[in-house]
Amino acid sequence: MFTPAPLVSFRSLAGAALVLGLGAATCQAADTVKYTTKFGSKVGITGTSTIHEWAMDGQIIQGFLEIPAGVILDPAQAGLAGAADGKVAAKVETMIPVRSLKSTHTGMDDVMQQAMNAENFPKIQFFLSEMTLHGTHAAGKPIEFDTKGELVVNGTTNKIAMPVSIEAADKGKLKVIGKTTVKMTDYKVKPPAPKIGLGFVTTGDEVKVSFEWLIAPPAAAK
């Protein structure tokens, strides 16, 4: 059977993952380019139980990615212009409304939100602290980064590290893609123990979080 509560924690994880996608460095506003969120993002959280896997999906990733104006995030170009040492002084703040994460089972969303303590902590947050080019970037390929940041779920903050790639999307937009694994208990979310009949089903503490965050610079089309 599907287990709602774990899904909730997965949501949190997803939020964290999103946050990771963004950077840490802060720049003067005039010298930076701010990419803002666009419609079409995806969040996915999956987990396990003693019966079968469960999943939750979302479509809301709020926030921004701000990078120095000299850094060119263009997957079509080789390398990473404006970041000779590979380090990008980026600032990223992302949020995912817990309530926007939906299961495939009607009625389960409410349970998940309770497990995630959404009433007191309605959003999963991520704040980027480091964003470094991973290896070398070949023209036409996604730009790979190693990122670090803080993921906030259920009011609990943990540092996380996550590989992130950025690829071109339509109409000048960029797609920030990442995935990671987190433990519900690290965020004080208790893995649900579904009760079926006289028995219990246990859910795995680990959940996999993936996201595709669609962003665009100010001049990009809708």
Add this chain to the structure above:
Amino acid sequence: MNPNEVGTGQNDWNRREFLRGASFGTLMMLMGGVPLEAQTNTPAGEPATTSYHTYGPPVSIGLIGCGVWGKEILLTLATLPNAPVVAICDNYAAAMRKVKDAAPKATPYDDYKKLLADKAVQAVIVATPTHLHREIVEAALAAGKHVYCEVPLAANSEESLAIARAAKAAVKLNFQSGLQVRSDKQKHWLVAFIRGGAVGKTIQARSQWHKKTSWRRPAASPEREAALNWRLSSKTSPGLLGEIGIHQLDLMRWYLNARPTAVSGFGGIVNYSDGRDVADTTQSIVEFPNGVNLSYDISLASSFDSDYDMIYGTDSTVMMRGNKAWMFKENDAPVVGWEVYARKDLFYNETGIALVADASKQKAMLNKATATDANFTDSALHYALVSFVENSHLTTTTVADHLDSGFDLSDLPAALAKVAPSRRPAAGYVEGYEATVLALKANEAVIKGRKIELTKDLFAI
């Protein structure tokens, strides 16, 4: 209006002890899931101590129309944990007094415009006489309220279309039409069962609604009598087929998964010559594709055999009565394993196999599944109102998250479509409008005593 007003079999369906009396585990199982309880630090093997509820945040309700059916709605809402009734409205003071106890905390209004101006009201239920729906529904949507509109949507095609179009345009709001069986869990299970081929090739269908009742209500004054008995005047009433038949006509349209192509009607005033000009007994033939016809009888002059719906197939016939159903198999039909263990009921010289949701072989063996132990035991109205509340909240939060994210309004329909799988089953404006068109045309066929073709353009919104 709803057939429950005059005591249909549908309305005699089981009461709503579901949320009040059922365990969380039962609730979760009925929802297709499992009860969840957070793990605690208790020793291994010990049960968890934290449980969750499976209903969403509250949606504040305003009821417009406090008649007999309005009171039934209030009593049902009172059983829901997340549907506080904060306002009620009726322009007849005595009606308001009669429902006061059912919504003791609600602010009373004598003008629906005042209720719509109440910012505490998030969603409204329109249970006024049918011919008064349009103005109220359009105003409610314009005021930003989610709307549950009883069916038929209106007493004529023009106003029904206006309501459907207003609902279609209100993309930020949840609109639900009062086709309550579309939310009924037992009916959903039967839809899958029937469409899954259980009856073989469908050959015909038959429905009946019989209840001996005049449909006339006493009133303190001639003016009130005229207002109260709007169903008895052809100027305001969509007739038996509009007020009662719409639910069974829609049920068959849903089960047969096809839009009817024509309807013929007969009928008249055979028992109540009291000044009314609306038929008290009707017979209709509704034509569906592939030669499948539905014959449908309604009468206020006989209560014999109450109400039922039947679908006849080459392998079996399914009979539905309230939230119960039976399958009558042909001798040459293939045997399905579970039916061997299911309970059998004798109807004269026919044997009916009780159809119960989730009546697996194991369950049948353990429980001797019967037609009286259906898993889904709440009323259709209960399920419909649960859907309205939950879907209204889902719409509100989806819209808010979308706009808070800075997304364009033009992308909102796509955003709502993505969360559609999380919606509870309910009839929207499309189903409500199509059912209303069918019912109104069926009534027109009775009045004119002839066949009416149901062309595609009639259903366009």
